[in-house]
Amino acid sequence: MQGNGNAAPLLEIRGLKTQFATDDGMVRAVDGVDLAIGRGETVGVVGESGCGKTVTAMSVLKLIAMPPGRIVEGRILWRGRDLVPLPADAMDEVRAKEIAMVFQEPMTSLNPVYTVGEQIAEVVRRHEGLSRQAALEKAVHMLRLVQVSNPERRAHDYPHQFSGGMRQRVMIAMALSCDPKLLIADEPTTALDVTIQAQILELLTEMKSRFGMAIMLITHAMGVVAETAQRVVVMYAGKVIEEAPVERLFANPRHPYTQGLIRSIPQIDKAAIAKTRLEAIPGVVPSLINPPPGCRFAPRCRYAMAICREAVPPLREVEPGHKVACVL
Amino acid sequence: MAGSIPASASAEAPAPVATAARAPARPFSPWRDAWRRFRRHRAAVVSLFILAAMIGAILLAPLIWRVAINDIDFSAHLEGPSWAHPLGTDDLGQDVLARMLYGGRISLAVGLAAMMVAMVVGTIVGAVAGMSRGWVGPALMWLTDLFLSLPQLPLLLLVIYLFRDTLKAMFGVEGGVFILVVVVIGGLRWMPVARLVRAQFLSLREREFVEAARALGASKLRQVVRHILPNALGPVIVAGTIDVAAAIIAESTLSFLGLGFPPDVPTWGRILYDAKDYLDIAPHWALFPGAAIFLTVLSINFIGDGLRDALDPRKVM
Amino acid sequence: MDAKAPATAEPLLRVEGLTKNFVIGGGLFSRAPDVVHAVDNVSFTIGHAETLGLVGESGSGKSTTGRCVLRLIEPTSGKILFQNIDVVRLNSGALRSLRRDIQIIFQDPFASLNPRMTVGSIIGEALTIHDLARTRREFSERVVELLETVGLQADHMRRYPHEFSGGQRQRIGIARALAVEPKLIICDEPVSALDVSIQAQVINLLEDLQQKFGLAYLFIAHDLSVVEHISRRVAVMYLGRIVEIASARDLYASPRHPYTEALLSAVPVTDPGKRRQRIVLQGEVPSPMNPPTGCHFHTRCPIRKLPLCSEVVPELKQTSSGHMVACHLRS
Numbered sequence: 001m002q003g004n005g006n007a008a009p010l011l012e013i014r015g016l017k018t019q020f021a022t023d024d025g026m027v028r029a030v031d032g033v034d035l036a037i038g039r040g041e042t043v044g045v046v047g048e049s050g051c052g053k054t055v056t057a058m059s060v061l062k063l064i065a066m067p068p069g070r071i072v073e074g075r076i077l078w079r080g081r082d083l084v085p086l087p088a089d090a091m092d093e094v095r096a097k098e099i100a101m102v103f104q105e106p107m108t109s110l111n112p113v114y115t116v117g118e119q120i121a122e123v124v125r126r127h128e129g130l131s132r133q134a135a136l137e138k139a140v141h142m143l144r145l146v147q148v149s150n151p152e153r154r155a156h157d158y159p160h161q162f163s164g165g166m167r168q169r170v171m172i173a174m175a176l177s178c179d180p181k182l183l184i185a186d187e188p189t190t191a192l193d194v195t196i197q198a199q200i201l202e203l204l205t206e207m208k209s210r211f212g213m214a215i216m217l218i219t220h221a222m223g224v225v226a227e228t229a230q231r232v233v234v235m236y237a238g239k240v241i242e243e244a245p246v247e248r249l250f251a252n253p254r255h256p257y258t259q260g261l262i263r264s265i266p267q268i269d270k271a272a273i274a275k276t277r278l279e280a281i282p283g284v285v286p287s288l289i290n291p292p293p294g295c296r297f298a299p300r301c302r303y304a305m306a307i308c309r310e311a312v313p314p315l316r317e318v319e320p321g322h323k324v325a326c327v328l
Numbered sequence: 329m330a331g332s333i334p335a336s337a338s339a340e341a342p343a344p345v346a347t348a349a350r351a352p353a354r355p356f357s358p359w360r361d362a363w364r365r366f367r368r369h370r371a372a373v374v375s376l377f378i379l380a381a382m383i384g385a386i387l388l389a390p391l392i393w394r395v396a397i398n399d400i401d402f403s404a405h406l407e408g409p410s411w412a413h414p415l416g417t418d419d420l421g422q423d424v425l426a427r428m429l430y431g432g433r434i435s436l437a438v439g440l441a442a443m444m445v446a447m448v449v450g451t452i453v454g455a456v457a458g459m460s461r462g463w464v465g466p467a468l469m470w471l472t473d474l475f476l477s478l479p480q481l482p483l484l485l486l487v488i489y490l491f492r493d494t495l496k497a498m499f500g501v502e503g504g505v506f507i508l509v510v511v512v513i514g515g516l517r518w519m520p521v522a523r524l525v526r527a528q529f530l531s532l533r534e535r536e537f538v539e540a541a542r543a544l545g546a547s548k549l550r551q552v553v554r555h556i557l558p559n560a561l562g563p564v565i566v567a568g569t570i571d572v573a574a575a576i577i578a579e580s581t582l583s584f585l586g587l588g589f590p591p592d593v594p595t596w597g598r599i600l601y602d603a604k605d606y607l608d609i610a611p612h613w614a615l616f617p618g619a620a621i622f623l624t625v626l627s628i629n630f631i632g633d634g635l636r637d638a639l640d641p642r643k644v645m
Numbered sequence: 646m647d648a649k650a651p652a653t654a655e656p657l658l659r660v661e662g663l664t665k666n667f668v669i670g671g672g673l674f675s676r677a678p679d680v681v682h683a684v685d686n687v688s689f690t691i692g693h694a695e696t697l698g699l700v701g702e703s704g705s706g707k708s709t710t711g712r713c714v715l716r717l718i719e720p721t722s723g724k725i726l727f728q729n730i731d732v733v734r735l736n737s738g739a740l741r742s743l744r745r746d747i748q749i750i751f752q753d754p755f756a757s758l759n760p761r762m763t764v765g766s767i768i769g770e771a772l773t774i775h776d777l778a779r780t781r782r783e784f785s786e787r788v789v790e791l792l793e794t795v796g797l798q799a800d801h802m803r804r805y806p807h808e809f810s811g812g813q814r815q816r817i818g819i820a821r822a823l824a825v826e827p828k829l830i831i832c833d834e835p836v837s838a839l840d841v842s843i844q845a846q847v848i849n850l851l852e853d854l855q856q857k858f859g860l861a862y863l864f865i866a867h868d869l870s871v872v873e874h875i876s877r878r879v880a881v882m883y884l885g886r887i888v889e890i891a892s893a894r895d896l897y898a899s900p901r902h903p904y905t906e907a908l909l910s911a912v913p914v915t916d917p918g919k920r921r922q923r924i925v926l927q928g929e930v931p932s933p934m935n936p937p938t939g940c941h942f943h944t945r946c947p948i949r950k951l952p953l954c955s956e957v958v959p960e961l962k963q964t965s966s967g968h969m970v971a972c973h974l975r976s
Contacts, residue, residue, distance in 0.1 A: 048840035163929045164703075193702035194867060195926050198911035202925055220841060223913025246917045264845035266874035268897065268912050277852070278874070280845035284810050357805055358761055536757040540821070543717055544771045545744035554770075558761045 008080070009036040010214055011060065011099075011182055016074035018052075018059045021067065025289040029055040031238035033074075034315065037182065042208065042215040044229030044246070046222060046261075050285050051235040053218045057184045061101055062091050079181075097127045100175035104187035106167035110159040116143070116170045117155030120177055127178045142173035145210075146203060165196035169203065176207060183208075184216045189224065201228055222265055226250055231321075234258050237296035238288055240315060244322040254324040256301045257281070295326070303328060362638040372634020375627035382624060386432040395426045397594060406610040416612040418602060427594035428617060434595045435576050436624075438509055442575035445514025447568050450521025455552060457522065458529025469526065476519045484578075487512050488587050505589050513578045517571055524567055528560035562639035569632035573625040580621055596621050655729065656690035657829060657861050658714065663687045663723035665709050669934070681933045683709040685885035687723075688961070691829065694855060696862040698876030698893070700869055700908070704933050705882040707865045711831040714863065715747045716740060727829070745775060748822035752834035754814035758806040764817055765802030768792065771824040791820040795850060812843035819850065829861045836871060848875055869912050873897060878967070881905050884933060884941040887961060891968040901970040904942050940973070948974060 018030040030052040037043050045053045058064050060076055062083065076083040078094065086094070095101075103109045111119060120139035124130055130138065136155065143151035146169040159167060168188060175183055185204065189197035201224065208215055217229055225232055225246065232249045234242040234257070242255040253259045260281040283300040286292060292299065294309035301308065307327055315325045367373060395413075401421030409416045415424040457468035488508060495504035529552075532538060538555050546554070580597030582588035584604075589595050596617040603614035665684040684706040691697045701707045712718040714725055716732055725732040727747065735743060751757035758767055769788045771777070778784035789799045795816040806814055815835060822830055832851070836844040852875065854860060866872045872879055873893045880890040881904065889902040900906045910924040926945045931937055937944045943954040953973050961969045962976040970976045 048842060165929060193930065194869065194911045195702060195907055196930075197913075198923055198925050201913075202923070221913060222841070222915045226915045226917045227913045250915060250917055261842060262915060264842050265915055266848070266870040267915065268870040268873055268909070269914070278845040278848055280849055281842040282846070284812065284843075285840075358807070536751050536753055537759040539717060540749070540751060540757050540818075541759075541770065543715060543744065543749045544821070544825070545741045545774050546770070550774070554762075555759050559759070 009038045010041075010079060011035075011037040011216075012075075012077040013056070013060070014075045014077065016056065016059060016076065017072045018055050018064060018069060019072050020069045022289075027288050028238055028291060029069075029288060030059065031288075031291070033235070033238075033240050035233055035240065037214050037216055039181070040208075040212050040214055042217060042228060042230045044225035044232045045216060045218045045235060046220060046225050046232060047235035048220050048261075048285065050237070050288065052238040052288075053235050054186055056235075057101070057186055057216065057218055060184065061095055061099060062086075063101075093127075096123055096175070096180065097178045098180055099182045099184065100178070100180040101184040101186065102168070102171045102175050102188050104190050106164060106171050106191070107159070109171060110167060112159055115156050115158055116162070120155075120170070120174045123174055124177050138177065139173075142177050143170070145176075146170070146173045146207070148173070163196075164192050165199060168192060168196075168200055172200075172203065172207065176211060176213075179211060180213060182214045182216065184218070186218045187220070188217075190219065190221070197224075204228070222250075222262060234261075237286055237291065239296060239312070239325065240323075241297065241325045242323065243315070244319075248319070248322050252322075254318060254322070254328070255297075255326050256303055256328075257297050366634045366638035369630075369634035369637055371630045372637075375630035375634075378623065379627040379631065382432070382620075382627075383436065386429055386436065389429050390426075393426060393429065395423045397426045397430050398422055398592065399426075406606065406613070408610075408612055415616045416610070418599075418613050419606060419610075424599070424613060424616060427599060428596065428620060431594040431596050431599060431617070432620065434506075434589065434593065435579060435597070435621075438506065438513070438579045438595075439572040439576040441506075441510040442513040442517065442578070443568050443571040445510060446517040446521055446571050446575075447564065449514070450518035451525050451557075451564065453518065454522040454525025455529055455557070458526040459533060459548065459552060459556075465526070468522070472519045472522050475516070478516070480516050481581075483516065484512050484582065485585075485587060488582070501590055502593060505593075509579055509582060509588055513575045517574065521564060521567055521571075524563055525560060528563065529556055532556045532559055563636075565639065566632050566636045569628050569635060573628040573632075576621065576624060576628075657693045657695075657728065658691040658863075659724075659726040660690070660710075660714065661688050661724040661726070663710065663713055663725065664721045665706075665713055665718060666721045679934050682885050682936060683933060684713065684720075687882075687885075687887055689880050689887065689890060691861050691863060693828075694859040694861055695878070696855065696864055696876045698872035698879040699863060699865045699882060700867065700872045700879060701882035702867055702908075702930060704884060704930050706885040706933070707867075707882050708833055710882070711749070711833050711863055711865045714829075714831055715743070715749060717749065741775075744771075745825040746827050747829045747831065748825060748827040749831040749833060750815075750818050750822050750835045752837055754811045754818065754838060755806075757818055758814055760806055762805075763802065764792075764804050764806065764809075767806070767817060768802075768820045768824055771821065775825060777825070787824070791823055794823065794854070795820045796846075810843075811839050812846060815839060815843075815847055816850065819847075819854070823854070823858070826858070827860070829863065832862050832864045832866075834866050835864075837866060837868065844871070851875065869908055881908065884931065884936050886941060886971065888942065888971045889969065890961070895965075895968050899968075901964055901968070901975045902942075902972050903946050903948050903975070907947075940971075950974060 013033060013035040016030050016033045017028070020027040020029055033052070033056055035056070045056070047053045055064065059071055060083065071084055074084065078098065083091065083094065110116065117136055117139045120142055121132070121135035124135040124138050125132070140151045140155050143155055148154055148166060148169055162170065189200050192200060204215065205228065217225065219225060229246050232244060232246050233240055234255065236257050242249070242253065242258050249258065250262065253262055260279065263279040264281060266278060281300055286296055286299060292309070294311055295313055298304040298308040305327070313325045313327050315323045317323050399422060404413065404417045404421040406419055407413060407417045413423050413425065415428065418424055453468055453472065457465040491508055492505065495508050498504060499507060533556060538551055541551050541555050579588060579595065580600065583595045583597030584601045586601060589598060591598065599617040600614055603610070607614055663684055664686055667681040667683055669679045669681060687710055689697060699707045699710065709718060713720045720733055723733070727743070732743060765788050768791050769784055772784055772787060778787055788802055792799060792801055797813065797816055806817065809817065836847050839847060848871065851862070855862065864872060864875055876893050878890065878892050879896045880887050881902065882888065883904050889896065889900070889905050896905065897909065900909055907924045907926045924947065928945045931941070931944060937955065939955040939957050940959050943949045946954065950973070957973065959971040959973050961971045963969050964976055
């Protein structure tokens with residue numbers, strides 16, 4: 001399924017700014033982010049640690065601890081409705097039923113003292129008002145859907161009795177149990193082995209075609225994004241610096257950071273055959289407490305010019321669907 | 329909703345960013361960091377000042393206030409606070425302030441010494457138990473449990489009764505009793521320290537930086553002293569401050585029961601013991617030493633609180 | 646990218662039949678203890694200034710293998726011949742000297758440095774232990790030299806680990822390992838916890854150091870792309886056993902073991918045009934406490950042939966020059 005086209009986007013983030021108060025100052029974790037996800041679209045959000053991708057996702061679901069974090073500016077439009085000023089109980093209705101989230105560490109996201117069946121059933125009961133028995137049946141149904149073998153028996157098992165990959169399946173089952181329109185997956189496979197990662201990504205693709213939902217896939221692995229996403233958003237130091245359909249991004253990355261990122265990954269096909277030196281991006285991610293004026297990437301950019309340090313380049317469309325925040 | 333609320337969403341985001349900054353101008357040691365966190369605990373800082381003032385007074389004031397502690401003067405019998413005697417006098421006309429300053433030195437010395445004994449014994453036992461892999465660890469812990477189940481006060485009394493005279497003969501009256509009291513109090517307070525240290529060692533010895541030291545060829549002693557101990561001491565120091573408070577109270581109790589220092593040595597507990605029969609006529613006599621004990625113990629406890637926050641291992645590492 | 650190895654050299658390291666079992670549970674009153682066969686009869690060699698990659702998923706035993714080589718973990722049985730001396734039989738004094746020849750870099754840049762020691766002390770600790778610096782001045786000079794070799798600055802000596810980023814801490818760990826001038830460094834997932842752009846920096850650094858000092862590496866990782874990039878030869882482990890060893894090129898171009906094939910196909914490739922048919926393995930990785938009989942991989946193997954594969958343990962056999970496979974059907 002292709003991107004939005006004429007249909008209104010499901011989720012539209014406009015000018016989001018989320019900040020955290022710390023001992024050393026105000027951390028501007030997300031500093032003016034625009035993002036849109038259409039119905040049934042898979043959007044990959046890539047960036048390295050500290051770029052703000054997780055905070056963006058958490059802001060959508062208002063999962064940020066409100067001190068010390070705060071959404072200082074911006075709108076998060078979910079089907080036209082702004083989520084930012086929404087009170088807690090209304091927000092609870094949105095969570096799980098309309099937007100669901102899967103986290104990176106399945107070990108810490110599941111409550112160790114309840115069985116997995118109970119945990120899934122709890123979600124269902126809360127949002128669909130089913131009876132205890134019916135909710136448990138639905139939980140077993142969901143477990144079967146995510147290919148947990150012997151779901152009737154395993155629904156009575158505790159999280160520690162599952163392996164990492166299995167736990168992630170349980171998380172996905174829980175997330176999908178109320179038929180959400182958008183699934184936010186925050187590094188869902190990073191903590192898993194490569195072969196299990198392959199299984200989980202296949203599962204996500206299958207679930208997506210079955211339920212027709214949109215996916216916001218957050219990851220730092222370009223390979224995962226290349227294989228799973230339709231559109232890619234690249235973030236750096238709290239801002240979006242490039243956005244494009246996936247083939248276009250990898251074929252012709254326009255922002256120097258994206259280029260550097262792609263070139264610094266060892267390609268397995270080339271790695272074994274013709275060894276070349278990896279191109280590393282020099283330097284480190286800048287502090288988000290007092291960010292330098294101008295383009296955040298300028299200190300590490302090989303093409304940096306005087307103008308880059310003066311003002312933040314705006315995100316502009318260089319080709320249809322392909323936006324870059326760079327003066328080049 | 330089970331599973332959708334992570335423990336600390338915000339803790340993830342700022343951490344990698346803040347540390348990515350260029351290293352700051354001044355060396356930013358973990359100790360300075362701890363001091364900064366300590367400063368935020370208002371009660372602890374105030375207590376630190378109070379305690380410092382008390383210690384300063386006890387050490388320096390006798391140079392200014394030169395009234396003798398055993399200047400018997402029946403004419404100034406049980407007088408309330410006055411210019412000549414700021415804290416009043418006792419039944420023999422002795423100046424309470426002078427006696428309190430003298431006694432304070434002993435009380436604090438006993439408190440600190442007992443704490444040191446407890447800490448040293450406890451740390452050694454805990455370290456050996458924590459580092460051993462065979463039967464030594466469980467055996468030491470069994471011993472610790474044994475000591476823990478001994479009734480403290482009766483044992484205290486028994487030991488004092490048995491050994492007081494021998495020690496008096498060897499080290500003189502005050503010295504002997506001092507050693508006795510310190511050893512007995514310290515000897516009965518090392519067990520929680522041992523348990524704490526052992527727990528710390530068990531967890532720290534598996535840490536990668538200790539493994540790294542082993543890989544470099546560090547001897548076991550070096551691993552313990554250079555790597556494990558500095559990281560284990562946080563909770564131990566906190567426990568230590570509580571020990572000082574407890575030791576002061578224990579000494580006061582002993583003196584109050586008439587079993588500590590000889591009657592003419594005016595430890596705070598002893599002054600209380602002497603004053604207890606005159607509470608209705610001369611309340612000031614009991615009030616001041618009681619208040620002093622209370623204030624000291626309270627300050628030490630608050631400081632311990634502050635230290636616990638400051639040395640919280642989750643934040644330091 | 647490794648320096649030229651001597652032509653007829655004896656390998657620097659030869660591991661034969663290395664086995665490590667962990668005993669869990671047991672004790673006076675409980676039932677028979679469980680045995681985890683973490684490393685099961687593993688054999689390989691590493692030449693001078695060569696990089697052998699050791700790849701495998703969780704439970705494969707690769708980290709344990711690495712640690713056994715320098716006896717950070719005591720092997721249960723087997724021979725580890727470093728320059729023809731059996732490491733396993735060394736007494737503690739000789740073991741200490743061995744520490745100058747074999748060193749290790751750890752995965753977690755945050756846990757592998759003592760938070761209460763300055764960077765200078767961390768890097769220079771080996772110098773103190775082995776008496777390599779006679780005066781304070783020599784000590785400082787050597788530490789500065791090491792800092793600069795790994796791309797850090799002299800004034801970092803007085804700082805503490807928490808002031809540095811993950812990549813910088815990893816560099817500190819590398820400097821620490823270099824202090825003794827080792828011949829072999831066990832790299833235990835040194836870049837797995839780092840961001841991609843920092844990974845590249847550290848990988849480049851490791852390669853440069855290898856060129857400069859003629860270091861050999863045992864590079865342990867789960868990321869096949871990184872391992873392929875840095876290694877001359879690669880060994881694939883599954884549940885405690887080596888299932889295939891080959892040059893990096895051969896492993897990629899013609900993998901023989903079905904697990905290797907699955908592993909290669911599971912690696913996400915950064916080319917959206919190349920979305921190829923993935924071999925998705927069924928089932929979970931079995932627990933090392935209860936490994937399958939015969940070939941450990943048979944429960945998930947797409948080409949298995951019962952009852953052979955479930956009863957007989959396949960041995961590592963040569964298929965072509967330098968390429969060895971442990972599979973009944975493919976060797």
